[in-house]
Amino acid sequence: MVKRIILSIAFITFIQFANANEGMWILPSIPDSIANNMDKLGYELKMRDLYNEKESSLKDVVVSFSNGYTGVMISSDGMLLTNYTAIMPFIEQLDESSQYKEEGFWASSYTREIPLHHLSVSIVKTTENVTDRILANIPEFETQEKKQHLIDSISQLLIKEKQATTSYIVEFKASNKGTQFHLYTYEKFNDIRLVYAPPTSIALFGEEKDKHSTPKHNANFAVLRVYVSQENQPTPYDPYNKPYNTKQYAKISTRGYEMDDFVVTVGYPSFTNRQITSFALKEQVYAINQAELNVALVKDKVWEHAMRESNYVKNLYEKKYTQNDERLHYLIQLQESVKKQNIISEKERTEKNFMQWSIKSDFNTMLKYEHVVPTLENKYTSRKQEMYHVHFLTESFVKLDILTVAYMLLTISPQNEREIYSEIAKFYERYDEQTEKKMLIAMLELYANEATNEFMPDIYTTINSKKYKGNIEQYVNDTFKKSFITNEVRFNKYLDKPSDKQFNNDPIILLSKSILKKRAEIARIAFADEKEIEHLTALLIEGYQRKNKENTLLADANYTLRMSYGTITTYSPSDGVFFGYTSNFEGIIEKNNTRHAAYKIDKRLVDIYQSKHNKNEKPFAVSFLTSIDYTIDKMGAPVFDAEGNLIGILSDGNNETISNIYHYNERFQRTIALDIRYMLFILEHYAGAKRVIEKLNLVDE
Structure with missing residues (x-):
C-alpha cells in the first residue's frame, strides 16, 4: 500500500505539472491554460456551465455515492445512472439476489422499486478554498506533529462556523499533500432505491476475461432513484417517501460521436499519487508489491489445487480464490504498465534535471537542495531488503486465516471480546483443515526459500531442530494435531475451561508470536529513517516548485469533485496492434463464438439486436475509448460531449491505465465508457422499461 507522506505545510507543494489532457482538476479552480486548451479541443460551453453555485451547472447533476462511485441524475423524478458494479454488493444482500443477478431486475412502478439500505448519495452545493485561513495560523518552523494538530483544530472551527450558516453536510478536505484546503457543503440523500439492473450476463459480459482491457462489450450500468420526504427534502428511508423532484438532470444525446470529438467528465475520482519519487515508486513496485505478488502466486496454486479436488472446498474458498486471483492479475498488470511506460525512468530524469539545476543555482540554493536526491536514493536503497521482508511476512503469515484467529486471541479484551468471538465463529464456518494445513506448509516453505537468516522468525529454529530436521510438513502436521485453534471442537472446549498454560504453549499461538516478533524487528529498521525521508521529500518538492514556477499545478485525486477532459480516440498498445475508438455489438457475438465461459451470451438480447439492427447501417457501438x-x-x-450532453458513463480503463495512479500517459492510457445508446437500447427493447425512457431528456439534433 502506497505510504501517505505528510509534508511541511509552509507552501511546500507535492506537485505534478500538467501535460496535454492530464489532470483531475479541482472545481471551480480551473486554470486559464486548461480552459483555453479545452476550447481548442472543441468545448462549446463556458467554465461556469461546469460549476456554478448560483445557477444550474453540470456539477448539480453529478452525485457521489457513499461507497466511492460516481453517478449522474437523469430525470426530473430523481433517477440516477451509475455502474452496475457500484450497486452489485447491495443486490447480493437482497433475498432474491440470485434471481436478480441471473434475470436482472425491473421495477414496473414506483412501489416495486427496492430500497438499497446503507447506500446514500451526495451533491456538492458549495466549495470554499480555505487554504489562506489555515496557513495564516501555522507557524513556519513548528514541528510537523504540531502543525497537523493545529490544522485539525482550525478545520474543526471552520466546520462549525460553516454549519452555523447552512443545513447541508459540511466536509473539510486537504489536497496537494496537505498544502491546499477546501470546505465543501453537500446535500445528502439516504433513501436510494433500485429501478433497473441488467442480468450479470449483460452487465458484466466478459468481465472475467476483459477487465482492464479493450474491446469492452459489457453494459456496466444500473438505474436507481432518490427518494425524499413529502416536502421534497432528504430523509432516511420511509415507505411513504416520494421520488425526488428536481429541475437539474442531464440531457442525453442520441446523436453519437466521431473520432477526436471533445469529451469531459465531472466526477469523484478515488486516489492518485502522481507526485511519488522514483525511489518511492521503485520501493512500491519492486519491494512492497513484489512481496505481495510472490505470495499471491503460491496462494493461487494452493487454492486452485484444493478446489479442483473437492466441490465442498470450492464452495468454501472460491470467493477468496477469486479475490486473490484478481489482486494477482492487478499486481502483474501494474508492474508491466509501469515498466512499459517508463514511469520510473521519467521520474529519474526529472530528478536528474533537478540536481543539475540545483548545482548551477546560487550558493544558498545549491546548499539547500544539491544533497536531496542522492540522500533519498541512499535511504531507500539501504532499506530495500527490510521493506521487502516486512511485507512478505505480512502477506504470507499475518493475513493467513488460521493465524488471524491467533492474532485476534492475542489482542482480546473485554471491550472487543464479543466481536472477536463472532469473527472466529465465522472463520470456522468457512474452514477446511486440510486446505489450511496445505496453505501454512506452502507459506513456511516459501518464506524459508526467500529469507536469509537475519530475517528468519525463531520458529524456524524449532522446525530445524533435531525433532523435525527442517521437515516443515511434519512440523505443521504436529501443530494442527496439538493446537486448540485448528479444530472447532477443541476450541470450544478451551473456551469452556480456558487455561493460560494451554494458551501460551499452543503451537499456533507460539508460531504467531514468533512471526509478529520478527516482523516488528524488521519494521523498526525498515521505517527508522521515515521522518528524514519525509523531510527530504518535502525539500525536493519545494525545490521543484521553485524551479518550475511557470507551470500549472496538479492536485492528486482524493474523492472530491473533479473535472477531466480529453477526446474520443483510438488505441495502439504496440506495433501492429490497433483498436478503433468504439467496440460494437457484433463483438459480443464474435466473443461468444470462442466458447469461452466468460462470454456466455444472452440469446434474447442478440435476437432483439438482430431484429432491430440493419446490417447495412453503421456498426452499433456499445462502448468507446477516451483520453x-x-x-x-x-x-x-x-x-x-462539447455541449454538455450525456453520451456515456465511465466503466473501466485499459491495462496501461492501471498505472495512472502514478503517471498519466496520453499515448497508452485510455478510459472506457459505456455508450449511452446501448443503455437506451437495453432499457427500451430488452427490458421494456418505457416508464424510464419517457422520463429522459433525449437530444437527437
Missing part, C-alpha cells in the same frame, strides 16, 4: 484522465477503481462518472 480522459480518471482513476479506474470506482467509476460511474458521466461523459459529456
